[in-house]
Amino acid sequence: MNTSVKKLVAGIGASIALMGAGSAFAEIKIGIAGPMTGPVAQYGDMQFSGARMAIEQINSNGGVMGESLVAVELDDVCDPKQAVTVANRMVNDGVRFVIGHLCSSSTQPASDIYEDEGILMITPASTSPDITERGYELIFRTIGLDSMQGPVAGEYLASLNPERVAVIHDKQQYGEGIATAVRDTLLENDVEVPMFEGITAGSKDFSSLVTKLRDAGVDYVYYGGYHPELGLILRQARQANLDAVFMGPEGVGNKDINTIAGEAAEGLLVTLPPAFDEKAENQELVKAFEDKDEDPSGPFVLTSYTAVQLVAEGIEQAGSTDPFEVAEALRSNTYSTPIGTVEYDERGDMKSFEFVVYEWHSDGSKTPVN
Template sequence: MKKTLLLAGVALTFGLVAASGARADIKMGVAGPITGSIASFGAQLKNGAEQAVEDINKQGGILGEKIVLSVGDDNADPKQGVSVANKFAGEGVKFVIGHFNSGVSIPASEVYNDAGMLMISPASTNPTLTERDMWNVFRTCGRDDQQGAVAGAYLASHFNGKNVAVVHDKTPYGKGLADETQKTMESKGLKPVLYEGVNPGEKDYSALVSKLKGANVDVVYFGGLHPEAGLIIRQMRDQGLKTPLMSGDGIVSSEFTSIAGPGSDGTLMTFAPDPRKNEAAKAVVEEFKAKNYDPEAYTLYSYAGFQIIKQAAEEAKSLDPKKVAEVMHSGKVFKTVLGDISFDKKGDITRPDYVMYVWKKGADGKINYVGNELTN
């Protein structure tokens, strides 16, 4: 009888330990446009997150706890982004990598702040995101005022005395980037001959192209994302306008050229140095390629967010988001696939770096972005 009770006690103890272990899993989320016209960007964030979770869990997790990942589809819509944020909060998620669009990240971050959750956006570049004195908001990318400074200086240098058009998609990201670019351009003496806004999701840009032709533009700067940029280029070429287009990191997707067609050859673009070429990313890039996936654009920015949370939590010896945030705000340097990263008190990275690329046709006949020798 005693032996039976003893065995029952052992079983009960084992069960409690197992249950405790199950409850010890740390819940993290990744959010972005998993569906919709820019789902390619959502896939980048999701793939980066899933690979990071797989790798970290293989290494024993964070402070001995395994990561359980939740995926949220915001469809690039602010209201749906808030719904995703509330869903994560209800599930007990403590850390979120996301969102993609600045117009989604900004309202979602308010929910995360109220719920005591920490977020790291891999891609939202609007300055407002980190200008609101919020403890919980970070990003692994740069800002539009930094990117716009590079783009505006390039335009002023290489299109001095030329007719420049500035077009944007009216979103916090697109308009914000276009305005920052224009601000720098004008500070260097180059004023645009045309400033126009278009609606995201439009399919017919013939009226815009007619205005561009009427203004005899030499270059079009576009603040927005690749679906609209691609269609504008295609319709420019269809109407005989061979003027090059220049844009920002919102067109860093292989889908851009499939939408724009051959006319995308010669498109200028600002983006950070290609993270796939960073020595710190070599092993992870090989992991992705073994799965027949090219970790382009923001894939590694998403992956880096998980690396940072792991290192910050281990430094804090805690998975309390506020304690993790304190470490992240402390100036600590984190080792990531993007290279060394540290944050300022706002949550911005301290090494903003944007360079110029040009989309060119390669020997294989495919058009892809490469470093532009005209940058310097």
């Protein structure tokens, strides 16, 4: 290649780079990172539909500081390795605000990258306490913590005066975290916990576990994890005539558990965030979702919506798109959102977040029990 051609190529390259930089001034990129594929993709659907709705509504109301929001959507498959790749791509794409990730085990490694690179992240779904425990400046969430959900489940189980409760988990950050909190609460209430053990996420055969549960003579079983495994445990427990009531966190509370467990899902207890879509003040928003043929009832739809709203309001209040200034604004103000009043503590956790116990039915519906 001779020199003049080189110069020409360099010139074109530079002008393309400038064009890219030019267009970036007119918009604010909002990264949305969550599972579009993989075993928990249906939670990702909730996240994406909530966040997209918020972006759409904010843009139709004139955007943020006169600039419109643009979604950058990436798929982390709820896999920690993939989450790191996604986080790096967010950095490369010049994203400064990320809504995500969904699974705690993905959020954890991704948040390290965001904090280092000066990107503000709000997770609408990860409940592991470890995520905010490290004292990061730019990491927030619009959901409660396992340490809040576990005690609610544990107290509820204890109030039923059970004889023996088995606590099972899937050895992952989310499941084991909640299961530990439940066990500790049960022990504090002098409930006997004869079994506390892990299973391997992704395995299919739980006949040995079910046999063991039958042998232990438990009347309640708490499972910390997601629905694919609990669905199979329920089904195999029913086939083996295990007579115990099961309970799980919001990770098991979706209609897919009915496809797997069928009739066996009847009577399952689930702790879930309150049904935000049933609140009177959210009806207008619910209608907006229904007009687009989307389902606003999933636990993470409105938390994701809120996360985008918080980023937008934070930017307005800080008067800047600098993530550090936005984080400062989020910590010092109170926001009224579809999930209630949001107020942050130093770590980036919400000061209050409520969980409700529901009874699940075999047709996929649920009724609150307390």
